[in-house]
Amino acid sequence: MSIAVIAIIAVGVLGALLGIIIGIVAKVFAVETDERIERVGELLPGANCGGCGYAGCADFAKSVVSETATPDQCPVCSKEDVQAIADYLGIVAEEKEKKVALVRCSGDIPNTVRSLYNGVRDCRSAVLVAGGAKGCDYGCLGFGSCAEACPFGAIEIRKGLAVVHKELCVGCENCVAACPKELIVMVPEAATTHVYCNSPEKGAAKRKVCKTACIACRKCVKASGEEDHMEIDGFLIRTNYENAPGPELVEAAGCPTTALRVDTLHAEGAYEGVTK
Amino acid sequence: MSDKPRKFKGGVHPNDSKALSSRKAIKEAPLFDSYKVIMHQNIGAPPELVVKKGDTVKKGGLLAKAGGFMSVPLHAPTSGTIKAIDKVPGPTGISVPCIEITSDGEDEWGSPFEPISDWQTADPAELKQRIWDAGIVGMGGAGFPVHVKLSPPEGKTIDTLIINGAECEPYLTADHRLMLEQAEEVVLGVAILVRILGLKTGVIGVENNKPDAIEALNKVAGKYNITVQSLPVNYPQGAERQLIYSITGREVPVGKLPMDVNCVVQNVATAAAVTEAVLKGQPSIERVTTVTGKPLVDPGNWKLRIGTPISKTIELAGGITEQPAKLLLGGPMMGIAQSSLDVTVMKNTSGVLLIAQDEVSQYTSEPCIRCGRCVDCCPMQILPATISQAVENKRFDWAEKLNVMACIECGSCSYSCPSHRPLNQQFKRAKVEIRAGLRKKG
Numbered sequence: 233m234s235i236a237v238i239a240i241i242a243v244g245v246l247g248a249l250l251g252i253i254i255g256i257v258a259k260v261f262a263v264e265t266d267e268r269i270e271r272v273g274e275l276l277p278g279a280n281c282g283g284c285g286y287a288g289c290a291d292f293a294k295s296v297v298s299e300t301a302t303p304d305q306c307p308v309c310s311k312e313d314v315q316a317i318a319d320y321l322g323i324v325a326e327e328k329e330k331k332v333a334l335v336r337c338s339g340d341i342p343n344t345v346r347s348l349y350n351g352v353r354d355c356r357s358a359v360l361v362a363g364g365a366k367g368c369d370y371g372c373l374g375f376g377s378c379a380e381a382c383p384f385g386a387i388e389i390r391k392g393l394a395v396v397h398k399e400l401c402v403g404c405e406n407c408v409a410a411c412p413k414e415l416i417v418m419v420p421e422a423a424t425t426h427v428y429c430n431s432p433e434k435g436a437a438k439r440k441v442c443k444t445a446c447i448a449c450r451k452c453v454k455a456s457g458e459e460d461h462m463e464i465d466g467f468l469i470r471t472n473y474e475n476a477p478g479p480e481l482v483e484a485a486g487c488p489t490t491a492l493r494v495d496t497l498h499a500e501g502a503y504e505g506v507t508k
Numbered sequence: 509m510s511d512k513p514r515k516f517k518g519g520v521h522p523n524d525s526k527a528l529s530s531r532k533a534i535k536e537a538p539l540f541d542s543y544k545v546i547m548h549q550n551i552g553a554p555p556e557l558v559v560k561k562g563d564t565v566k567k568g569g570l571l572a573k574a575g576g577f578m579s580v581p582l583h584a585p586t587s588g589t590i591k592a593i594d595k596v597p598g599p600t601g602i603s604v605p606c607i608e609i610t611s612d613g614e615d616e617w618g619s620p621f622e623p624i625s626d627w628q629t630a631d632p633a634e635l636k637q638r639i640w641d642a643g644i645v646g647m648g649g650a651g652f653p654v655h656v657k658l659s660p661p662e663g664k665t666i667d668t669l670i671i672n673g674a675e676c677e678p679y680l681t682a683d684h685r686l687m688l689e690q691a692e693e694v695v696l697g698v699a700i701l702v703r704i705l706g707l708k709t710g711v712i713g714v715e716n717n718k719p720d721a722i723e724a725l726n727k728v729a730g731k732y733n734i735t736v737q738s739l740p741v742n743y744p745q746g747a748e749r750q751l752i753y754s755i756t757g758r759e760v761p762v763g764k765l766p767m768d769v770n771c772v773v774q775n776v777a778t779a780a781a782v783t784e785a786v787l788k789g790q791p792s793i794e795r796v797t798t799v800t801g802k803p804l805v806d807p808g809n810w811k812l813r814i815g816t817p818i819s820k821t822i823e824l825a826g827g828i829t830e831q832p833a834k835l836l837l838g839g840p841m842m843g844i845a846q847s848s849l850d851v852t853v854m855k856n857t858s859g860v861l862l863i864a865q866d867e868v869s870q871y872t873s874e875p876c877i878r879c880g881r882c883v884d885c886c887p888m889q890i891l892p893a894t895i896s897q898a899v900e901n902k903r904f905d906w907a908e909k910l911n912v913m914a915c916i917e918c919g920s921c922s923y924s925c926p927s928h929r930p931l932n933q934q935f936k937r938a939k940v941e942i943r944a945g946l947r948k949k950g
Contacts, residue, residue, distance in 0.1 A: 347847040348833075350870050352930050357937045362847050363601030 268297045268321065275317050276306060281383045283307040283404030297321065304328040307403035308384075331418040332401040333386070333408065337372040338428035338444040338491060338503070340393035344368060345441045354380075359412040367441030370431040372415055381410035390501065397499050423476035427452075427462075427469050428498065429491045434467050444489050444503075452485035452492050513713075513754045518887040519742040520920045522678050522841065524717070529800045530681040532808035534689055537824060539615055543585045543815030544596050544606045544852045545571060550645040551652045552578030559607065563590045566618020568791050571607050580643040580653045583791035584609055585813035587616040597848040599837050599857075606852065609815065623789040632704045635786060639704075642785035643792045643855075648672055648683075648746070648775030649838060651856040654782070657774070658704050660767050669710035670755055671698050673725075673776040674739055674746035676715060677839030680859045682796040683776050685809045687714065687721035690780055692728045697779030699732040700786055705772060711735045712776065713755055715745055743841065744918040748773045750887050762888075762914040777858070792855055799825045801862030803832040812853045819849040821860050832862040841919040874927040882921035882931060888914045892921035892931045899934040904945065907938040915939065 273293040280288040284305045286295055295301035296317065303309065303317040304326045311328075318325035345367030349358060355377035358364045364373040374392030379385075386400035387407060398421065408416045415430055427446050431438050435447035446468055453462045453469060461477035463470045469492075471477065479494040487493075490503050497503065548554040555572035559565060565584040572582040588611040598604035621641060624630050640655035660666050671694075675683040687694055698710045712729070714722050716738045725736045739745055739754055749760045751773060758769040766773050777795060784790040793814055800807035805826030812821060818835070822828065836843035837851065838859055853860075882892035890911050898906040912935050921931040 348870075351933050352937070354937075356941070357930075357933055360936050360940060361601070361933065362845050365847070367847070369597075369601075369603050 266297055269293050271320060272296055272303075272317055275313060275320065277308045277313075277402075279308060279383050279402075279404075281308065281402070281404040281406060283402070283406065299323075302326060307331070307405070330421040331403045332398050332421045333378075333396050333403070333405070333416050334419045334426055334495070335372055335378070335387075335394045335396055335411075336415050336417060336426070336428060336430040337370075337393065337413075338493065338498070339366065339368055339371040339442045340391040340504070341374070342391065342504070343443040344371060346392070356410070356412045364413075368431055368433075368438065368445070370413060370415070370433075371442065373413065377410045377412070378407035378416060381406045388499075391504075395499055395501075396495075398495055419471075419473055420476065423471060423473055424479050424494055424496070425477050425481050426471050426493060426495060427491050428493050429468060432466050432468055438467075439489075444491050446491035447489055449488060452481060452487060455485035456481055513737060513739050514757055515740055515742065516745075516750045516753045516887055517889060518885045518920065519744065519750075520885050520923050521741070522743060522923060524678040524741075525800075526679060526681050526684070526717075528679065528802070529798050529807045529809055530684055532681075532685070534685050534796050534809045534811055535824075537810045537812050537816065537821075539586060539611055539613065540816060540820055541611055542588075542591065543609045543611070543813060544594065544817065544850075545582065545585060545609065545815035546596065546598060546852055546854055547572060547582065547605045547607065549582065549651060549814070549855045550580050551650060552576070552656075555579055555582050557593065557607070559590050561590055561592055564588070564612075565590065565609065566616050568617060568619040568793060570620055574640065574643075578653060578656060580640065580645055580655075581791075582607075582643055583620075583793050585793045585815050586611045587614050587618065588612040596850050596852060597846075599844055599846070599851055599854065601844075601847060606815070619789050619791065621789050621791075624786050627700055627703065627786050632706065635700060636704050638786055639782055642781070642790070644778060644781050644785060645792070645855050646775055647777035647781060647795055647856055647858070649842070649856050649858060651854070654774065654778055657767070657772050658701070660772075664767050665770055666705050666767060666772050667707065667770045668756055668772070669698070669702055669705055669707055670751060670771055670773045671701075671710060671712040671776055671779055672746050672748075672751055672773055673712050673714040673718075673721065674751060675718070676741070676743045676746040677841055677843075677859075678743075679800050679861050680798045680839045681800070682798040682809050682858050684718050684721055686780055686796050687712075687718070687776055688724050691721075691724040693780045693783045694776050695725060695728045695732050695734050695779075696787070697782040698734050700782050701772075701774060701779065702734070709733050709735060711737050711755055713737045713739050713745075713751055715739050715741050717741045743920065744887055744916070747887065747916050747918055749916065762911060795853070795855060795857070797821070797853060797857055798859040798861075800859065801832065802864040802867060803828045803830045803862045805829055812857075814853055814855055816853040817849065818846070818851045818853070818860055821853065822849070822862070828862065830864055833865045833868040834861075834863040836861040836863065841923065842917065869928070871928040873929045876929060877927055879926060881924040881926065885920045885924045887918060887920060888916055890914055892935070895938070896929055896931050896934050899938045904938050904941045907935075908942050912938045913942065 276289040284292045286292040303314045314325045349365035355373040355375045376389040379387040386397050388395050429446035438445035448467045463472045553576040556575045557572045567587045569584045574581050588609045591608040591610045595603040596606045644654045646652040702710045797812045799821045835846045895907050895910045895912050915935045919932045
């Protein structure tokens, strides 16, 4: 017999033997998987952003199937997606209010006082050097730690200011923890009008370092009349998100520093250079 | 103790630029109209305010009392009225609470305690209490309450007192001038500390680029049984761990304190403040600060009261001849860059440094070329290049494993890096993140 024939037979027998062993092992040690987990996982966005609080989409799918979590806990899923998962699992989907990120600062480079900073281009590092390069202790540093943390590319750094593109934001909250100045809050998607300032300093002190700071003149509070649209918080006015105002308030109030803005226009850059 | 000090591994030799101010005698600063005394000047708990707006205070009067054992009281730098409890930019750039005092021009002394002239027979506990009451903190930079260092916990014994007169930081000459002009006060302060700790002697370590200071100290040291040790010039010779190693040969393990190797380290300025508190009954309200830099007309050393705005100190130095690029509190290696002239002098402000446009390098950092210079010069013998990589990838867990927490932030690595990598800044970031992580875990 030639060597080739021996080799073919030997490998053939070995192959057959191992095949049989694998077959037995697969039967005996079979892992029972719930096919629903896989299916729910497919229905989820698959971005593994962690916005739900679970370690990625697969983990969340497991929790949803085992009913320790509800599909609406996924901040990324649209209403229809949540409904699809609920329908598949035969549970009732709860209504949820979608939230988006808001960077409460309008101090871009032309509007604020800045000092030269020549270190690591990262907000969390910059803040360790004299609190960042901005005149305002509370403002956006503009080195993009939040933009880097966003898995959906919803934050743009424009002229040294982080701007959220609402239509891209899914509300995973990754940016909230990334900001060393705690500037980012989650607000209802339906709210359109916000105060883009977070400095609790007195008006005059704020204006010294930023042209677009909220000086708490209360024009917007008055313009909203009886309606409780705006809240006063020391030397700062904030939108009352329980009862958010419509975009017409910006026109009606005539904010002297343009700190009160409509979010979509702010994202487009419509307020640039309009400060008084 | 050997006569020849050991050389610690690593270190760098930056141009010390001390000639700008080392021959300028300490001058008393004039009385200013107002002082903004930053409330929290020590490591540990902030003091508790005891005055309110509109109160009148005497020079040396109590402004705030200690808010716990890890805290020291705060005293008024001059007599006058409390104008406001306001905010000023702190040395780290974040606004911090301060007490604004409008001077009445009298500068009337109203010390809350009497001098203890018989310190050689006085109870050590009484002396220690006086140091606490006088609000003395480590004046070398950290601002650690001195009485805490003098109170070793149960089971820890102290056998060596080291006084840090190395002043290895470039540009700074405040300690140098103090040792030269007030040698007796420094040595006396050391003797008082020796008595409190129940030791026989103490060692003052001075870098040998200050031979005049060593000579001045030696003249009086014998009288009080204090030794003066000359040290080789090597930055960071004045860092606590490196100083202990040079003088005693003991290595302080990572995460441990000098008291774990039976040592206490104090700064020479602290020793002088101890003398003032004990023998003159003066609380800690002033310190010698070097105001220096090429852009200044007349750099020098001034005795400044706490709460003096930095803008005034620059006026004292004759103003500027050219637009400076950077303002630092402290020296060029470890000092903190400032963005405001409203920052005020604190108990641990050893220097105000202006750096000219042509002296500062505005560079972009480039990739690591793995030359290993940072590893050679790291006095803590960690691996800056590798840790830098970990931090760049936000792998703070990895950085922690590589002992980034041992970093003393001396800046030798950044100084020696040919790729201008911001190593020190990255390590500071990593340390903050790791500490925040630990706090979260509880």
